[in-house]
Amino acid sequence: MSSDAPQLIETAVHRFLEDVPALKPLKMVIGVDLVGRGDTQMFRLEMPDVKVTKDIAADARVRVSMRRDFFNLMVEHEARVADWHQAFYEGRAKATGVAQYLKLIAQVVEKQEERNRLKRSRH
Template sequence: MSSEAPKLIEAAVRSLLEEVPALKPLKLVVGVDLHGRGDTQQFRLDMPEVKVTKDLATDARVRVEMRRDFFNAMVEHGARASDWRMAFLEGRAKATGVQQYIKLIAQVVEKHEERARLKRARPQG
């Protein structure tokens, strides 16, 4: 599983960046903690190049924590930005760190969802 996790993290981030391109230029180091049965795997995500390594990410500005099985299920089912947002709101995933970064990411995702809702609401003509 550990050799698979960086690929899954990268796939999830790239999918999110494709859906919400406004996040692409964000320069940020994120620590990702995946909790399993009795262990925690820690990864470092460097953005904007989306490089994932197995590392403690002591210089991370934001740390994301969630259960490994939940993360795997989200990636497997092709989670969209709205799915990830709900996971954070429901407490299934947790983000800590510099609040300005967390708020910025949340605002960008919310604006994206708002625009997507408006596009669907417009009549076809």
């Protein structure tokens, strides 16, 4: 099951970046921790090229952690930004790290969601 995790992470990141294109040029290393039954799989996500490797990611500026089954479900159901936003709000996913990075990402996502709401209300 762990062999498909890097591909699933890449899929989720590409889908997220489609929804929030302003984050595409962001240069950053993100640690992704997927917690399963009795173990934690750790991955290193390099951006902007979206390269995922199985690694501890000691140089990560941001670390995202969630249960593996929840992550699989989100990817399977093609989760979009609003779904991820709700997951973080409900505590199903957690992000820790450098406060400036977390704040920047949150602001960019909020502005994109605002743009999406304005587009829908105009039509």
